[in-house]
Amino acid sequence: MEILMSFIVGILFTAATYLLLSKSLLRVIIGTAVLSHGVHLLLLTMGGLKKGAPPILQEGTAAYVDPLPQALILTAIVIAFGVTSFLLVMAFRAYQELKMDDMDQMRGNDQHE
Incomplete structure (x- = not known):
């Protein structure tokens, strides 16, 4: 499962690249x-896809699942949700002002004069 x-x-x-x-x-x-979704899956995979009991202290349970990767x-x-929301608002505002979403034209590197 880790290989998949x-x-x-x-x-x-x-x-993404x-x-x-x-x-x-x-x-x-x-x-x-x-x-960011790829990083989330990477963190989950690096934490190990283990089967076991929840991390609650009880007698008779030998294997516990590590809750740290899930918390991370x-x-x-x-x-990631906050950053994506911020970027979408900034892109919408840039589109309202400039009426384009081409990165080269926004930088002023337009070669088609």
């Missing part, structure tokens, strides 16, 4: 969101 998750993380990182290198501002934001992922999800 590793391949999925690699596919997500590849897709492709989207981040595009000229459209919306694609860059979607690439950032896909990259939960925190990362909240942070």
Whole structure:
């Protein structure tokens, strides 16, 4: 199962890199969101996909699941949601002002004069 998750993380990182290198501002934001999902799966996979009891102290339970990777992922999800929301609002405002979402034209590097 860890090998399958590793391949999925690699596919997500590849897709995110492709989207981040595009000229459209919306694609860059979607690439950032896909990259954060890949990081969440990477954290979950690196923590180990174990089966066991919940981390509650009881007699007779030998194997416990580590709650730390789940807590890290939960925190990362909240942070990624905040960053994605902020980027979407900034992109909407830039589109309202400039009426475009092409990154090269926003920078002033337009070669088509």
